[in-house]
Amino acid sequence: MNPTDDKAGLGRAETLEVLARCDRGRLAALAEAILPAVESTAPVEVLQNRTGLVMLPMRDTVKLVDFHLGEVLVAEAHLRHGAAQGYGMRSGRDLEAAMGMAVVDLALALGIETDRIAAFLARENEALKAADTLRMRQVEATRVEMETF
Amino acid sequence: MAYVATRGGEQAIEQAERLFRADLAPFDRSRVDEIRRAMPYLIDRIMGEASLYDPDLAALALAQTGGELYEATLLLRAWRTTQPRIAIAQPVLQDELLVQRRISAAFKDIPGGQILGPTLDYAHRILDTAVLEGAAHAPPPVDPAPRPAPQRQPSLADWERTEGLVASPAHSPVAPDDIPDLTRDPLLIPAPRAHRLQALARAETGGVLALGYSAMRGYGSAHPTVNELRLAEAEIRVAHPDGTVFSCGRARVSQAEVAAKGGDQIELGFAATFGWNEVKVIAAATLDLNSDGAAPGSATEEEFYLYHTESVEASGFCIHFKMPHYVTFQSALDAMRGASGEPAGEGADHKIGASL
Numbered sequence: 001m002n003p004t005d006d007k008a009g010l011g012r013a014e015t016l017e018v019l020a021r022c023d024r025g026r027l028a029a030l031a032e033a034i035l036p037a038v039e040s041t042a043p044v045e046v047l048q049n050r051t052g053l054v055m056l057p058m059r060d061t062v063k064l065v066d067f068h069l070g071e072v073l074v075a076e077a078h079l080r081h082g083a084a085q086g087y088g089m090r091s092g093r094d095l096e097a098a099m100g101m102a103v104v105d106l107a108l109a110l111g112i113e114t115d116r117i118a119a120f121l122a123r124e125n126e127a128l129k130a131a132d133t134l135r136m137r138q139v140e141a142t143r144v145e146m147e148t149f
Numbered sequence: 150m151a152y153v154a155t156r157g158g159e160q161a162i163e164q165a166e167r168l169f170r171a172d173l174a175p176f177d178r179s180r181v182d183e184i185r186r187a188m189p190y191l192i193d194r195i196m197g198e199a200s201l202y203d204p205d206l207a208a209l210a211l212a213q214t215g216g217e218l219y220e221a222t223l224l225l226r227a228w229r230t231t232q233p234r235i236a237i238a239q240p241v242l243q244d245e246l247l248v249q250r251r252i253s254a255a256f257k258d259i260p261g262g263q264i265l266g267p268t269l270d271y272a273h274r275i276l277d278t279a280v281l282e283g284a285a286h287a288p289p290p291v292d293p294a295p296r297p298a299p300q301r302q303p304s305l306a307d308w309e310r311t312e313g314l315v316a317s318p319a320h321s322p323v324a325p326d327d328i329p330d331l332t333r334d335p336l337l338i339p340a341p342r343a344h345r346l347q348a349l350a351r352a353e354t355g356g357v358l359a360l361g362y363s364a365m366r367g368y369g370s371a372h373p374t375v376n377e378l379r380l381a382e383a384e385i386r387v388a389h390p391d392g393t394v395f396s397c398g399r400a401r402v403s404q405a406e407v408a409a410k411g412g413d414q415i416e417l418g419f420a421a422t423f424g425w426n427e428v429k430v431i432a433a434a435t436l437d438l439n440s441d442g443a444a445p446g447s448a449t450e451e452e453f454y455l456y457h458t459e460s461v462e463a464s465g466f467c468i469h470f471k472m473p474h475y476v477t478f479q480s481a482l483d484a485m486r487g488a489s490g491e492p493a494g495e496g497a498d499h500k501i502g503a504s505l
Binding site: 012014017020021050051052053055056059061062063064066068069070071072076078085087089090092105133134135141143144145146147148 | 331350385
């Protein structure tokens, strides 16, 4: 587990998921702010920054066969900094947001600006959770008890 | 084989395209955003049939084609071919779906309960014409429950298996790269189940409904009851280069199981698609349910419904008939004349087909 994950109270996968779903404007602002510190130690090499497709399989619930539901458009960014790497992938075609995710991920790998990133992750995680909670409270309001007369 | 050139057509063709686009008027990003915001179910339908999940692109395709759905689907299918496949995600499992609607017509008390979610099932269908007089269409807001519903719901089919009501097949793990893929391999009959379900996932909604409806009305062997219907979001789980599996986003999906009595157990049919499109998945699951043992040439025969619900192929074949067929049709006329003893060829054009 990355040390910064502990500061935000998130595991590694959760950290990446918050970065993949958080507000793109705030993510871009954070990445821009921490990039000089990342680049100050060594040059950052862009290995990939592109859009592409992720095929999404699903498991049939009747015969338990995996099949392809279809493809999801994603934006991907992959950075290298010495032995460290940063990676971003977000659904959609926002290359800048994917790059922002990769920059933050690289900073985490390098241990740079960890407090600032942890605070960002905590705020964004709360916002995402709050949106999910509100939606599921609305969904819960539609629960029914079926009666047979 | 003979071909006919459209003489002097280049300018006319260009003007025809300009006329089509002029009727739609110039547009920019704001129209795309408004379509996406206002018509999520249309966006869902297009994404399902295009087999490409991206609401922005689907809204753009609708804007660019003026809502001509077959053209929009074709645009998206064509655009998709310009993109590399970066990865294959982890398979979506039913009990990991983030569920917003989940009902059963077969059992009223199901593990996790029944949740209507967003639906017009019990609504009056009344057109709000006051909007045309300047009033706002402003339905009352939802009163949220004090506590949220669980995002994940248990599988009804799994409960039925524990009760011995449905068969318990073993899952045979398949490497992601080895899952049969219609975008890489042709559809062959009999189709692997993975091909059948992928083809239904990307099938044209109206076609699936028509054939599924015929089975429901009695032209199939099994009458469906909705075992479980879900509208949900699926996490798109991919691997970071360091091996960590994470969700890079969510996709709206629909999933239906339909049930029918079969011997001493319940038989189930299954279908799923991108987007929230429950008519399509119920009809498609009905076709799946009725497939085994279907009469050759019937609407529920796998070959019949898979080949005839493929949107791009079906619409493309249909509209190709409006393209010039002068030579082949003239040949048919010549054959008619030959059969009736009339002279064939150019000299006969004044009689039949002179204006073709």
